[in-house]
Amino acid sequence: MSTGGRKFRAGSGEGAGRAARIQDVARLADVSTATVSRVLASPNVVSEDTRARVLEAIAKTGYVPNPAARSLRSQKTYMVLVVLPNLANTFFSKILSGIEETLFEAGYGMIIGDLDGSPEKEAHFAAFTSAGRVDGAILLNGHLFGQSRDAQGEPAINIPLVALCEAIPGANIPQIEVDNRAASRRMTQYLVSRGHRLIAYLTGPADNVLEKERIRGYRDGLRAEGLAFDPELVIEGDYTIKSGIDAGRDLLGRSRRPTAVFCTSDEMAIGLMRTLHSAGVRVPQDISVAGFDDIEFAAVAEPALTTIHQPRRELGQAAATALVDLLQGRSTPERIRLKTELVVRDSVAEPVGT
């Protein structure tokens, strides 16, 4: 068979008849379509034997409700949009997994909106959402769809939203996150406790709410230990391995070299370690490196990375649960904070001469 035209939809004639409709079921069970609908939506209101008959007819016909019709009438889509800054980022995969899992159990589908740094895409997903293609959304990007507002001053998007990981300032929506500030402080203090005095800080995008929290934690930790905050020691990255590599170069070019680097993502930490290693600088003997997230690769990096563990799957689950609660008219806490943990591995040691 060559490259001829291809269509997979069943031909118009033939046996493979159209999918069964509610009518077909109704006819077969000798009831009205309303009853069939009720059997599915609120089984308790229809009598036991009718229900049995209908269910049998459903099984026999292989009936599955047409979602478009259902959605049109009931104004629900049973779809949730998950907006994230960068799908290719390892950090998100397990979170997505957790979201998907929970959503699935609740009968919702998940649509992924990968922003990938494009404002055009953001606009698209905003339109997508306001067009009613989803019942709700989980936002991992710290934005509120450009917060456009319609003529009345109402938020343009008025479906349930949940902010995950990154709080959205001024948005009156539930937030699921970890205590970034506390975690960051904890790591900073740990580094100090190991004898470090000159601790560089490799941050993600600085305008990031989450990063603002973390850098606060870093400064908290410094202050608590009686150390001064030095802006020169702060380097801005974008969470990627590459930005870790670049930061490493920057650091190596400096005369006053820190004895430790605290990175706000494991990927950056791993990239950084790569640069250091290639330059013959040993981790942790010459420079200690700490990460944030505890992605799978952190444990198998060489040296194994000391980092802050984020419960990624649980974060996803919590966000999805909150959203589903909202969607089903239940209440949900304003803010959910999950615990992080400092996991000590091999990338941090005492600096020489301490």
Add this chain to the structure above:
Amino acid sequence: MSTGGRKFRAGSGEGAGRAARIQDVARLADVSTATVSRVLASPNVVSEDTRARVLEAIAKTGYVPNPAARSLRSQKTYMVLVVLPNLANTFFSKILSGIEETLFEAGYGMIIGDLDGSPEKEAHFAAFTSAGRVDGAILLNGHLFGQSRDAQGEPAINIPLVALCEAIPGANIPQIEVDNRAASRRMTQYLVSRGHRLIAYLTGPADNVLEKERIRGYRDGLRAEGLAFDPELVIEGDYTIKSGIDAGRDLLGRSRRPTAVFCTSDEMAIGLMRTLHSAGVRVPQDISVAGFDDIEFAAVAEPALTTIHQPRRELGQAAATALVDLLQGRSTPERIRLKTELVVRDSVAEPVGT
């Protein structure tokens, strides 16, 4: 504000009126709804000034077509399902990125179906698909939804499908993949060319079509170099870091230790290297390790991993393009093969004593 009940849908009264419908636009532009619809679907058939008037009305009302209604009537959803075995697997992220990107440009949304090893989920997505919630699907899992068939013996799912990465035996659908066999052979021969004679092979699930191809390539390579295939040297994993770690333990326990290990995923290779390193076995001096995929972490692993590069984004794009072609009634090649490349880094060296 405390944890009270929350609903975000706009209240029934008030200004924030319902979204504009096609009726509203039609009224405003003083045309019929049919004309409005035509302006959107086939602008060339409506006269220039009418079109202008309608477009203005659309802009003024902020009209966005209701997807459920559109879908109900036209029997299209503009949604594509992507089924994959494990969302948490790094290998897929960039593929998904490529798919999403291409789908997005063509005006399609992407729904992710994470199988996560659960047959229950597979059934769910099959039902989901046959319920007409998506126009097509990309299958990364090497299965065809349990190939259930309806009474007529027709395949249960009759929408356009595309198999990505993993060919689906017996399924008459386009396949997008790399030449696994050739790639595997290439790596094997490279290993031999570096002086290895005892090359262990860490495979993914053995019933996997893709793995069957790869192990063939491994045997091809061995044979071409005059070496015997030894089943004892084959270890089965599941692509994860953990299975690499386990395989490492297995290997270390052996009396007849291979000088090189070829792993069919980078994640396994990295896990394996971790175990070796922890046991004091040096890579590549004591044992060489090769991977497959060339994920981001391969380049920054320690030592940097010699591996087979798969064009992941391009694979995703190709699959999405093929599917969109199908969806729009165009033809698409039966099979698309993308090129892999052997990327030589630092994890393979000559064995001592060669």
Add this chain to the structure above:
DNA sequence: AAAGTGAATGTAAACGATTACATAATGCCT
């Protein structure tokens, strides 16, 4: 000038469910 053509638009019937409202049947109470 009658007939035929083509372009632009309108009319109204689908698409397949949900659900407010109406109706019928049953049992209970006084």
Add this chain to the structure above:
DNA sequence: AGGCATTATGTAATCGTTTACATTCACTTT
């Protein structure tokens, strides 16, 4: 026995599009 809940079911309007078919009008063509 008559009225009143209560329960089970049916009737039909509705959701917002798309699109087959009909109509109108302005030109050609013979």
